[in-house]
Amino acid sequence: MITINPGTGPVPDATEANAGASAAVFVLDLSAKGLPVADAVRSPEQDHGEGRYAFTLTMADPTRRTVEVQMPGLSIERVRFMGEDGQNIWHFPRLYVDGSSCVWQFALDACEPDEEDGE
Template sequence: MITINPGSGPVDGATAEHARTNARAFADELATALGRDPGDAQVTDHDTMQNGRGHFSIRLDEQSYEIEMPGLPLERVRYDGASDQNIWDFPRLYLDGSSWVWIYAIRVCLRDPDEEDAPT
């Protein structure tokens, strides 16, 4: 059996409240990674849940991202590569139409827009 992009399917048991909390946490982590204060990023909730993910826009200065954030508790969505985490257990979020686990979505946001290669 071959599995491509595990965690990219529907998210069972998701709520809009968790999706909102997660979108804000993602925006705060992104702002911090860019040397900004948490809260500097604007998060717009489009009040749409589909397949267990809420749709949000995140804007920080001139950069803007469309996010479809899983609506599970943050600790079940925020994969950061810790030794006690198994990447297979985490749903992917969608960033500008492509699916990523949390840590790689942050890295995509941090890369130079002119860079051609995706982060590893």
């Protein structure tokens, strides 16, 4: 079997409660990175389905731009890949940030403003 983009498929055993708890930690990680979030809202009408749950984050930057995050509904230790010792990237599902898939560590980077956002 050849895997082209691991972690992008369905997320079995996912729950909305786990996704909400993980989204709260994601917001904290963004703040620690210097990207504070003014508001985080669950957006069920935007769900991709198959175990991912949509959240709309309104950033606290001057543009108050929004970012859509599709959060896998697994417990935080199964979603929050930060490249730490003992973590295997192949075992972590990907988040989607504005439609692009990436593991948690890089999803944080994907929330940074674009150059044209005036930052």
